[in-house]
Amino acid sequence: MRTFSRPLLFIITLLFFGSACRTFVVKDVNYAQSVESVLVPTSKGEVYDPRYALSFNILPFQYQEYKDSSKVTIEEVRLIRNEEGYYFITANGFSNVYVMEPIKSGLKLKKKIEVSEEGLVAPAFNMRAPFVQLIDVETSKTFNLTEKGIQSREDRS
Amino acid sequence: MKNIIATIVVILITTVTVFAQQSDYKIKKEFENRASDLKIAISESKNVKDIDSLLLAIDDLALDFKLHSELLDFGLYPESYQSSIASLKENARAAEYKLLIIENQAERLSLLSSQVSSYKTEIAILTQKGDSLRKEIMASQASEERLAKLVKEYRKSVEQRDDFIFGMIDSLFITYQSLGNEELRELARQENESGVVSENPLYLLSTVIKQNIESLKAESNALFIEDYLRNYVLQKKIENAWKQIGDDLILVYGNNSNLNWKALINEDLKTWKTSVSYSMWASLDDYMEGQGVDIGAFDDNESFFSALDDFITTSINESDENILTSTTYDDFLSFSEFWKSKVLDEWNHYLVQGELLTVNQIASIDTKVDDWREHSKPVPGALIILFGVGFVALVGFVVALVKK
Numbered sequence: 001m002r003t004f005s006r007p008l009l010f011i012i013t014l015l016f017f018g019s020a021c022r023t024f025v026v027k028d029v030n031y032a033q034s035v036e037s038v039l040v041p042t043s044k045g046e047v048y049d050p051r052y053a054l055s056f057n058i059l060p061f062q063y064q065e066y067k068d069s070s071k072v073t074i075e076e077v078r079l080i081r082n083e084e085g086y087y088f089i090t091a092n093g094f095s096n097v098y099v100m101e102p103i104k105s106g107l108k109l110k111k112k113i114e115v116s117e118e119g120l121v122a123p124a125f126n127m128r129a130p131f132v133q134l135i136d137v138e139t140s141k142t143f144n145l146t147e148k149g150i151q152s153r154e155d156r157s
Numbered sequence: 158m159k160n161i162i163a164t165i166v167v168i169l170i171t172t173v174t175v176f177a178q179q180s181d182y183k184i185k186k187e188f189e190n191r192a193s194d195l196k197i198a199i200s201e202s203k204n205v206k207d208i209d210s211l212l213l214a215i216d217d218l219a220l221d222f223k224l225h226s227e228l229l230d231f232g233l234y235p236e237s238y239q240s241s242i243a244s245l246k247e248n249a250r251a252a253e254y255k256l257l258i259i260e261n262q263a264e265r266l267s268l269l270s271s272q273v274s275s276y277k278t279e280i281a282i283l284t285q286k287g288d289s290l291r292k293e294i295m296a297s298q299a300s301e302e303r304l305a306k307l308v309k310e311y312r313k314s315v316e317q318r319d320d321f322i323f324g325m326i327d328s329l330f331i332t333y334q335s336l337g338n339e340e341l342r343e344l345a346r347q348e349n350e351s352g353v354v355s356e357n358p359l360y361l362l363s364t365v366i367k368q369n370i371e372s373l374k375a376e377s378n379a380l381f382i383e384d385y386l387r388n389y390v391l392q393k394k395i396e397n398a399w400k401q402i403g404d405d406l407i408l409v410y411g412n413n414s415n416l417n418w419k420a421l422i423n424e425d426l427k428t429w430k431t432s433v434s435y436s437m438w439a440s441l442d443d444y445m446e447g448q449g450v451d452i453g454a455f456d457d458n459e460s461f462f463s464a465l466d467d468f469i470t471t472s473i474n475e476s477d478e479n480i481l482t483s484t485t486y487d488d489f490l491s492f493s494e495f496w497k498s499k500v501l502d503e504w505n506h507y508l509v510q511g512e513l514l515t516v517n518q519i520a521s522i523d524t525k526v527d528d529w530r531e532h533s534k535p536v537p538g539a540l541i542i543l544f545g546v547g548f549v550a551l552v553g554f555v556v557a558l559v560k561k
Contacts (some may be wrong), residue, residue, distance in 0.1 A: 034231030035181045051234070078182075124180025135180060 031085035036125040039077045045069075047077050054079075056107060058091070064112070065094050080125035080132055086110055086147040088132045093119045097134060099147045113149050116141070181225075185232035188222050192241055199248050205260065208253040215245045276325040277361050283318035284368050287311060291372075294379045308379045315372075315384055319391050322365055329358055329406070330398045345409045357410045359418050366395065366425040373432040382444045385437035386507035392433050393511055396426050449491045458513045462522075468492075469525040476533035489533040496526055 037054075039047035045059035058077050063069040074091045081087050087100040087107060095116050100107035121138035131144035131151055140156040195214060202208050219242045222229060229238040236244070290311035294304065369388065399422060411418045438456050445452060452468040455461040472492070476485040500508065500519065508514045514522075 034228065035185055038182055124182055126181045137180065137183075 029085070030083050031081050032083040032127055032129060033081040034127050036078050036080040036127075039079065041072050041074055041077060043072060045072045045074075049079065052081075061089060061091070061094075061098055064098070065096065078123055078125055080127060082127075082132050082147065083129055084147060088125060088134075088145065090115075090120060090123050090125075090134070092121065092123065094123070095119050097143075097145060099145075101147075110147050111149060113145060115143055115150070181228050181232065184222070184225050185229060188218070188225070188229055188238075188241075189233070191218050192245060195245055196248060199245070199252050202252055202256065205253055205256050208249050208256060212246065212249050215242060215249060218242070218245075272328055273325065273358050273361055276321055276328075277364075279321050280318055280325075280361075280365065280368075283314050283321065284372075287314045287318060287372070290314060291375065291379060311379050312381065312384055315380065316387065319387050322391060323394065325361070325365075326394055326398050330402055359406055359410050359422070362395070362399070362406075363418075363422055363425065366422065366429055370425065370429050370432060373429075373436055380436075380440075382437070382440045383503065383507075385433065385440045386504055386511065386513075389433045389437045389513075390507050390511040392426070392429050396430065399423075399426065445495065448495050449488075450495050462514060462518050465522055466525070469522065469529055473525070473529050473532045476529065486533045489529050493526060493530065496522070 033052065037049045037052065039049055041047050041058045045057045045062070046055060047058055048055040058074055059069040059072065061077075062072070062074055066073070074093075077089065077091050079087060079089050085102065087102065088097055089100060090097045095114055095118070097113045097115055098109060099111040099113065101110045102108075115134060116136070120136050122136060124135050124137055126133040126135065128144065131146060134143040134145055135141070142154040142156065143150050144152045195211060195218065198211055198214075199208070202211060222238065226238040229241075233241060290307060294307050294311060369392070373388070403419065403422065407418050434457070438461075441461075442455070452464040455464040469492075472485065472488060476489070500514075501523070505519070508519070509516060
């Protein structure tokens with residue numbers, strides 16, 4: 001009986017800690033970025049945010065917008081992260097804001113929000129928790145966004 | 158009054174509205190740009206007045222963005238709104254302190270510039286006077302008395318000119334040695350930007366060196382050993398000062414010219430040194446020979462000391478061998494007269510400053526001179542007679558004793 005007691009104890013301990021690790025979750029994390037990041041792509045479309053140590057390629061977004069990723073046409077990429085941790089990405093000329101969910105070594109589209117048929121002229125994100133505010137400085141159009149889509153809009157033009 | 162209040166309210170509302178329409182990023186960027194512009198303006202400011210205006214501009218910046226301080230605290234991380242404003246004010250105060258020192262130095266330099274200008278005029282007058290006197294001496298058919306008068310006048314004018322140059326070098330040295338690298342760079346910038354051509358000490362230094370080379374070339378036989386010694390010391394002083402402040406002078410005054418000041422002045426100093434060394438050692442040798450003191454060959458400070466030392470050691474030994482004659486004592490008297498009146502008295506200052514003899518070397522020779530005096534003193538004649546009489550008496554006494 002004594003011969004089996006030690007391995008049994010070991011297995012019980014392992015199961016206990018193993019299950020504890022799987023369920024170890026910290027709630028109410030706020031991922032919100034207070035000020036948007038404005039990133040300039042390289043000739044290969046790479047953008048890098050030194051403050052938040054994030055890098056990705058913008059060409060897939062360009063392809064989504066213009067169906068063309070042969071060369072980089074985007075001058076500046078605007079990016080902000082909301083409280084839930086979703087990235088909101090857009091650029092001059094884009095008609096949409098891309099809500100991206102971070103996954104292992106990637107960004108997965110959560111929602112594509114159409115904000116302008118003719119394309120944004122001078123977009124900018126502001127953090128107005130719980131919303132991400134998108135403004136087009138040129139047209140004075142304002143949108144309050146979440147990862148689910150447009151929550152409200154305002155046209156001050 | 159109502160109108161003013163209304164205007165202020167309108168401005169405030171407009172400002173809030175403008176900011177409300179802007180992106181947070183743009184507000185952050187605007188703050189960063191204005192802060193950066195102020196930082197550049199501080200670093201480029203030329204006087205304390207500029208800094209005072211910039212301090213007011215920093216206050217304006219702080220006020221304009223106070224409403225967004227929280228946003229800026231996040232946006233400017235690891236800096237913050239407060240730390241950015243504090244950093245700008247600190248920069249402004251540091252620049253103000255630096256400019257206060259520079260303005261003070263600039264005043265001193267301005268004073269020096271006018272001093273250099275007066276030195277320049279004075280040196281030119283004295284050089285001209287010296288040149289004409291030298292020419293007159295060379296061409297003179299006048300009586301010996303008149304010629305001696307001319308030589309005296311010429312030597313006096315050369316001495317006055319040298320004294321002015323000593324003064325000028327001291328002024329330059331004191332002014333520039335106290336300046337730090339940053340202050341010198343700032344002065345150079347101001348000198349280049351002002352467009353005002355201030356008295357350039359580099360030109361004056363170069364002229365002085367060239368004039369001395371020319372004077373030595375135009376040998377007139379009117380100069381004495383004291384004149385050459387003084388000129389040797391002057392060359393050494395200018396050379397030492399040049400080593401220490403030459404780069405600073407070039408930094409401040411050398412940029413407006415294509416001349417390679419460093420190479421030019423270094424080369425001229427070298428020529429001057431060779432020329433004055435040759436004349437000074439030859440003149441010293443001639444003088445000693447004229448005084449009946451022949452210490453052998455020498456042509457630099459080391460060989461001069463060795464010659465003096467060997468001469469006295471040999472003389473002491475010779476004196477021991479000739480105690481009954483006064484020949485070596487006469488040699489001693491000639492040397493002692495030269496040593497005391499010239500080396501210890503008249504030339505001491507030049508010999509030490511020109512590093513021809515060190516203080517220790519002079520003391521060592523002086524001790525040996527005292528030794529020489531003791532060894533060279535001839536035995537008095539009466540003492541010899543007394544010694545002879547005593548000797549004869551002793552012999553007589555011994556003979557008498559033997560006979561008995």
